[in-house]
Amino acid sequence: MEHLALLSRLARPNGEKIVLLVLDGVGDLVTGEQPRTALEAAATPHLDALAAGGSVGRIVPVTWGVTPGSGPGHLALFGYETRRDAYDIGRGVLEAMGLGLPLDSRTVAARANFATADGAGRLTDRRAGRIPTEENRRLCARLREALAGRSGPQVTIEPGEGHRFVLLLRGEGLSDAVADTDPQEVGVAPLAARATAPEGEAAAEIVRELVTAMEGVLADEPRANRVLLRGFSKPPHIPSVGELYGLTAGAFAGYPLYRGVAAACGMQVVECGKLPEELFARVGERWNDFDYLFLHLKQTDAAGEDGDLDAKVRVLEEVDAALPALAELRPDVLAVTGDHSTPAPMKAHSWHPVPVLISGRRAYVDPVARFDETAALGGHLGTFPSRHLMGLLLAHAGKLAKYGA
Amino acid sequence: MEHLALLSRLARPNGEKIVLLVLDGVGDLVTGEQPRTALEAAATPHLDALAAGGSVGRIVPVTWGVTPGSGPGHLALFGYETRRDAYDIGRGVLEAMGLGLPLDSRTVAARANFATADGAGRLTDRRAGRIPTEENRRLCARLREALAGRSGPQVTIEPGEGHRFVLLLRGEGLSDAVADTDPQEVGVAPLAARATAPEGEAAAEIVRELVTAMEGVLADEPRANRVLLRGFSKPPHIPSVGELYGLTAGAFAGYPLYRGVAAACGMQVVECGKLPEELFARVGERWNDFDYLFLHLKQTDAAGEDGDLDAKVRVLEEVDAALPALAELRPDVLAVTGDHSTPAPMKAHSWHPVPVLISGRRAYVDPVARFDETAALGGHLGTFPSRHLMGLLLAHAGKLAKYGA
Numbered sequence: 001m002e003h004l005a006l007l008s009r010l011a012r013p014n015g016e017k018i019v020l021l022v023l024d025g026v027g028d029l030v031t032g033e034q035p036r037t038a039l040e041a042a043a044t045p046h047l048d049a050l051a052a053g054g055s056v057g058r059i060v061p062v063t064w065g066v067t068p069g070s071g072p073g074h075l076a077l078f079g080y081e082t083r084r085d086a087y088d089i090g091r092g093v094l095e096a097m098g099l100g101l102p103l104d105s106r107t108v109a110a111r112a113n114f115a116t117a118d119g120a121g122r123l124t125d126r127r128a129g130r131i132p133t134e135e136n137r138r139l140c141a142r143l144r145e146a147l148a149g150r151s152g153p154q155v156t157i158e159p160g161e162g163h164r165f166v167l168l169l170r171g172e173g174l175s176d177a178v179a180d181t182d183p184q185e186v187g188v189a190p191l192a193a194r195a196t197a198p199e200g201e202a203a204a205e206i207v208r209e210l211v212t213a214m215e216g217v218l219a220d221e222p223r224a225n226r227v228l229l230r231g232f233s234k235p236p237h238i239p240s241v242g243e244l245y246g247l248t249a250g251a252f253a254g255y256p257l258y259r260g261v262a263a264a265c266g267m268q269v270v271e272c273g274k275l276p277e278e279l280f281a282r283v284g285e286r287w288n289d290f291d292y293l294f295l296h297l298k299q300t301d302a303a304g305e306d307g308d309l310d311a312k313v314r315v316l317e318e319v320d321a322a323l324p325a326l327a328e329l330r331p332d333v334l335a336v337t338g339d340h341s342t343p344a345p346m347k348a349h350s351w352h353p354v355p356v357l358i359s360g361r362r363a364y365v366d367p368v369a370r371f372d373e374t375a376a377l378g379g380h381l382g383t384f385p386s387r388h389l390m391g392l393l394l395a396h397a398g399k400l401a402k403y404g405a
Numbered sequence: 406m407e408h409l410a411l412l413s414r415l416a417r418p419n420g421e422k423i424v425l426l427v428l429d430g431v432g433d434l435v436t437g438e439q440p441r442t443a444l445e446a447a448a449t450p451h452l453d454a455l456a457a458g459g460s461v462g463r464i465v466p467v468t469w470g471v472t473p474g475s476g477p478g479h480l481a482l483f484g485y486e487t488r489r490d491a492y493d494i495g496r497g498v499l500e501a502m503g504l505g506l507p508l509d510s511r512t513v514a515a516r517a518n519f520a521t522a523d524g525a526g527r528l529t530d531r532r533a534g535r536i537p538t539e540e541n542r543r544l545c546a547r548l549r550e551a552l553a554g555r556s557g558p559q560v561t562i563e564p565g566e567g568h569r570f571v572l573l574l575r576g577e578g579l580s581d582a583v584a585d586t587d588p589q590e591v592g593v594a595p596l597a598a599r600a601t602a603p604e605g606e607a608a609a610e611i612v613r614e615l616v617t618a619m620e621g622v623l624a625d626e627p628r629a630n631r632v633l634l635r636g637f638s639k640p641p642h643i644p645s646v647g648e649l650y651g652l653t654a655g656a657f658a659g660y661p662l663y664r665g666v667a668a669a670c671g672m673q674v675v676e677c678g679k680l681p682e683e684l685f686a687r688v689g690e691r692w693n694d695f696d697y698l699f700l701h702l703k704q705t706d707a708a709g710e711d712g713d714l715d716a717k718v719r720v721l722e723e724v725d726a727a728l729p730a731l732a733e734l735r736p737d738v739l740a741v742t743g744d745h746s747t748p749a750p751m752k753a754h755s756w757h758p759v760p761v762l763i764s765g766r767r768a769y770v771d772p773v774a775r776f777d778e779t780a781a782l783g784g785h786l787g788t789f790p791s792r793h794l795m796g797l798l799l800a801h802a803g804k805l806a807k808y809g810a
Contacts, residue, residue: 006471053437364757365435367779380778382758382788384469391470395756402754403467404474404494 025301025342027354039372052369054359057381073339079390090233098256114224180230240266253296276322304342430706430747432759444777457774459764462786478744484795495638503661519629585635645671658701681727709747
């Protein structure tokens with residue numbers, strides 16, 4: 001907390017606006033087979049113009065060598081010291097927050113999938129054939145109806161997208177020390193819920209009963225006849241970006257998980273579309289409501305996870321083409337980076353440093369006039385752990401008082 | 406303390422001499438209007454020769470995004486983890502130390518200004534027309550005489566330069582939880598001293614009475630008819646550089662504040678002039694007395710605060726011209742940097758990284774042959790928080806044992 005405590009002490013609100021555009025997983029690799037990264041291969045004249053007029057560098061996601069998931073990756077971008085357990089937000093909580101479900105210290109949340117098992121009870125599809133969201137809604141309604149009036153903790157079942165839903169248990173003294181029931185592979189039965197610590201025994205017992213009841217209801221479903229649970233978790237107390245930095249923060253993200261992280265940090269979540277032009281248009285509509293605007297675009301990460309460099313390049317060129325709508329809002333500080341790399345050759349998140357640019361009138365105009373991995377090596381911002389980006393953004397917006405006399 | 410504890414454990418004295426030349430606020434900006442920094446614009450053949458024969462890089466003052474005052478900026482250069490409150494030295498204490506006043510745990514120090522108010526009690530000049538030091542001495546003598554024999558805590562009044570003086574209160578149980586009485590603007594009356602925490606009530610009451618008494622004495626003064634107080638503080642315990650690193654340290658600084666920081670870190674303060682050639686000559690005279698010599702030049706910062714790039718360039722060229730006198734002393738390690746940037750376009754301290762060079766026979770001779778912001782980007786030392794400079798200086802002087810087997 002030292003680092004946060006210092007920023008918090010120095011923070012002073014002013015009228016200036018900070019926009020942080022996160023291109024999820026934007027960082028990529030050069031390998032023997034892939035001679036250029038996505039940013040290097042893409043034609044991005046608007047990003048390059050921002051780089052030319054501002055400062056460029058690289059963030060190390062969370063810390064050297066660590067490949068962050070979306071939660072820690074974003075928490076670090078917001079300045080949190082994510083290596084402290086208090087800021088480890090569980091997957092269940094993140095999903096629940098992303099759906100806007102109210103959580104308190106008596107609530108345990110789990111991320112749930114509908115899945116398919118064969119006659120012998122062995123999983124054949126961990127995502128139930130990626131059923132459409134409408135079918136998910138119908139199934140959740142069936143479950144709710146069947147479980148209504150059950151004794152024990154209050155149960156909430158909320159559909160997400162596709163095959164995903166959220167399960168909340170709310171009651172006095174419930175622990176989240178329960179292991180995932182998702183075996184992460186097909187050909188085996190779902191795992192029975194078990195406690196990961198003695199205090200989780202009661203919750204595990206409740207979950208086992210609940211899964212049995214739910215699968216009884218789903219027995220006649222052709223595809224969605226199983227329920228897989230993971231990420232049992234309770235909401236941590238995270239000081240909000242309002243408390244910490246005096247910011248009035250808005251989150252513009254098309255996907256629940258990112259809305260969830262932002263909500264957990266006290267940002268107001270704004271409903272918006274998933275395409276760059278939709279996102280930037282929505283930012284324009286809500287421009288006067290915030291002095292810190294977190295914008296999240298998922299497509300770069302998805303293309304990286306698919307190992308599709310061409311798709312990643314295409315997404316970047318789409319983002320770039322839409323960028324003038326954002327620049328025309330004239331933010332005092334406009335920063336672009338990613339929460340981590342998702343190199344196409346790895347088809348997964350990675351620890352590799354990610355380019356970052358900061359433009360604004362207090363930025364050092366360094367010689368770098370291109371936004372990509374190689375160019376970023378020569379930039380004024382240097383290479384630094386991603387949790388320090390928030391301090392730099394506040395500084396560039398004149399929002400940090402001098403430290404000491 | 407982890408970082409300091411490790412250095413302290415490894416430190417071993419030897420006969421080698423380290424010189425650290427701090428050019429206050431030397432770092433500057435490139436902007437649309439200012440295409441070159443002061444270091445880039447200045448002709449500095451001697452600094453460039455040191456760069457060519459040694460290692461170059463950049464320090465991040467204190468931490469990313471944080472704009473340090475002179476206290477935290479220098480403490481970090483001496484290796485202290487300034488983000489810990491224990492090393493937050495108050496302005497009053499710094500000023501008092503700079504004047505060589507003895508402080509103990511029962512002493513509360515405040516930085517004071519003589520100021521001018523009009524007939525209605527509104528401030529018209531927060532610096533009393535920048536009265537000369539002789540007039541300041543006369544005024545302080547008047548105040549001392551008038552206040553002699555007062556009951557309550559022991560009061561010390563010590564003139565500094567120009568309109569500045571130091572007020573010390575010494576007594577059992579006195580707290581420094583008292584807010585500034587300087588409103589930081591003209592057109593309003595000075596603020597009455599008030600406590601910032603319940604334990605400060607007694608001290609605030611004493612300060613209010615004292616200010617009333619002092620302003621009674623000064624009522625007939627044409628200019629200096631008010632007293633403004635700020636930075637109420639008690640001395641922190643700071644382990645000395647002798648204890649920590651086994652150094653016998655001398656501080657060569659023309660201005661009280663920097664002498665104060667150095668004294669707080671256990672350095673012996675050497676009286677000296679403010680010009681580079683005076684400073685370097687004094688270093689030569691005391692060369693045999695120390696193995697760590699901290700040299701401070703203020704003029705670069707002053708020019709930056711004035712927004713006068715040309716003046717900053719001129720100062721740098723003067724420093725450079727005087728530099729051979731320092732180099733001729735043949736320090737084992739000669740390092741040059743700043744405590745922070747003071748970019749002329751900002752007319753204020755800033756968080757931007759500052760070039761640093763280390764020359765000496767253990768330095769990696771990197772390809773950088775120029776001492777400025779852009780050249781430093783390519784240097785061997787890379788970019789690192791300023792508190793790590795001390796470890797590097799000790800290492801370059803052979804003063805750190807191997808860590809572990």
